[in-house]
Amino acid sequence: MSPAGSTRWCPTPQQLMMLDEMYRSGIRTPNATQIQQITSQLSLYGKIEGKNVFYWFQNHKARDRQKLRKKLTRQLQHQQQLYHHHQLLHYLDSPTASPAFRHLPYYNSTSSLNLFPQAGIHDEAAKQVMNYAWKFDIPERVDKNTGMMRTYGCDWLMMVDVGPSSSPCYPMISRPPLKTLELFPLTASNLKEECNDNINSTDSSVSLSSVSCNITGTAAKITLSIP
Amino acid sequence: MSPAGSTRWCPTPQQLMMLDEMYRSGIRTPNATQIQQITSQLSLYGKIEGKNVFYWFQNHKARDRQKLRKKLTRQLQHQQQLYHHHQLLHYLDSPTASPAFRHLPYYNSTSSLNLFPQAGIHDEAAKQVMNYAWKFDIPERVDKNTGMMRTYGCDWLMMVDVGPSSSPCYPMISRPPLKTLELFPLTASNLKEECNDNINSTDSSVSLSSVSCNITGTAAKITLSIP
DNA sequence: GCAAATTAATGATTTATTCAAG
DNA sequence: CTTGAATAAATCATTAATTTGC
Numbered sequence: 001m002s003p004a005g006s007t008r009w010c011p012t013p014q015q016l017m018m019l020d021e022m023y024r025s026g027i028r029t030p031n032a033t034q035i036q037q038i039t040s041q042l043s044l045y046g047k048i049e050g051k052n053v054f055y056w057f058q059n060h061k062a063r064d065r066q067k068l069r070k071k072l073t074r075q076l077q078h079q080q081q082l083y084h085h086h087q088l089l090h091y092l093d094s095p096t097a098s099p100a101f102r103h104l105p106y107y108n109s110t111s112s113l114n115l116f117p118q119a120g121i122h123d124e125a126a127k128q129v130m131n132y133a134w135k136f137d138i139p140e141r142v143d144k145n146t147g148m149m150r151t152y153g154c155d156w157l158m159m160v161d162v163g164p165s166s167s168p169c170y171p172m173i174s175r176p177p178l179k180t181l182e183l184f185p186l187t188a189s190n191l192k193e194e195c196n197d198n199i200n201s202t203d204s205s206v207s208l209s210s211v212s213c214n215i216t217g218t219a220a221k222i223t224l225s226i227p
Numbered sequence: 228m229s230p231a232g233s234t235r236w237c238p239t240p241q242q243l244m245m246l247d248e249m250y251r252s253g254i255r256t257p258n259a260t261q262i263q264q265i266t267s268q269l270s271l272y273g274k275i276e277g278k279n280v281f282y283w284f285q286n287h288k289a290r291d292r293q294k295l296r297k298k299l300t301r302q303l304q305h306q307q308q309l310y311h312h313h314q315l316l317h318y319l320d321s322p323t324a325s326p327a328f329r330h331l332p333y334y335n336s337t338s339s340l341n342l343f344p345q346a347g348i349h350d351e352a353a354k355q356v357m358n359y360a361w362k363f364d365i366p367e368r369v370d371k372n373t374g375m376m377r378t379y380g381c382d383w384l385m386m387v388d389v390g391p392s393s394s395p396c397y398p399m400i401s402r403p404p405l406k407t408l409e410l411f412p413l414t415a416s417n418l419k420e421e422c423n424d425n426i427n428s429t430d431s432s433v434s435l436s437s438v439s440c441n442i443t444g445t446a447a448k449i450t451l452s453i454p
Numbered sequence: 455g456c457a458a459a460t461t462a463a464t465g466a467t468t469t470a471t472t473c474a475a476g
Numbered sequence: 477c478t479t480g481a482a483t484a485a486a487t488c489a490t491t492a493a494t495t496t497g498c
Binding site for chain 1: 463464465466467
């Protein structure tokens, strides 16, 4: 019962086609006037109101982005897993690796994928965790602009770039070498439903209960807690 | 001297493309981990460091916003002109129009051919203009869900839908009939530097110092102040 | 074939975040 | 630092696809 007692709008194929065309032509967030114009034009092909047009663009845009993000996330995660695998093997094989770590179980990614549950649904929550380690490494401007340290100075430390061109180009799986042990992602940004896709995939890496870092003056103290 | 003695990063086209795709997919302020991932991925296509990625997103976001603001400004002015034109025609055709106005020239409508001038590639545009009058017109749920009025109840009123399918389709420049006088976009925020662009354009219109609307219960009071 | 049951899409609402003006 | 405006994200809810058992 599309037309009569229906509680929600049911776009006709022609309406859908036109909306889609408008979207593809670049329209994303039409203003009130545009909505009215679109509405009156589409009303030729069936019952429609302005709010339908508004919601359609909202939803379409959101779901479009969602799809793109999923794609990107999968890509990044894949790369990351490969990298971690690579890194861990390297670490365990290394003669300098502490024996204390050798017994650590590989974590089952189904249970510990989300290391920091408080860094939740919105990736903006990850802002607290944000720290651009290379900010300690930026040439002149950092020292001048002390404001940059204000926000991030006492925050989590995750990794430090080794620097510009000295990084050799690893094939695919690679990323630039790090000065310190690179930890895996602390934030679960953008990975809510996306994570569920991959809960069956196995991943060999170490699970930490917490990672903290405090920077005072020039000294940095890093704490790793192992459950 | 792009690679060697260059002091600043020179993104390759492929790097730019990928950055752009990530931006379009919603990434705005990547965290350290993301930056590292992105950096290592992009390093496949040329020299790059984390700070380049960071700065790129910072700058791209800022400049995107700036562009949007400019576009919005232009659109606001355009709409105002359209409105004034429309209003003026209506006024001049009306038998009650003061003869004092009849000599005013119509403005050249060739400039208003593009229905959706702001609908560009990145058109999160027209944020300030958004006001969906149909929110006052939603059937049952509004009355039940008084929460919807909470947010918008005392807001500016610009126009009111005549309703769904009853709106005839005007050719091109048209818009659906209005129950009340349609006002043009009221807010001029975000228009600091952008406003200076067009101070030379002439416009024959009446200027209002303020337009306010207060809705209490079912009564609406509209105030127009003329300086 | 064909409905009841189940799942996937998508329209409509609500909530959280961002941005910037005061 | 607070707050208003405006999304964008998350969520709810209904419709359409589809699967399934007969």
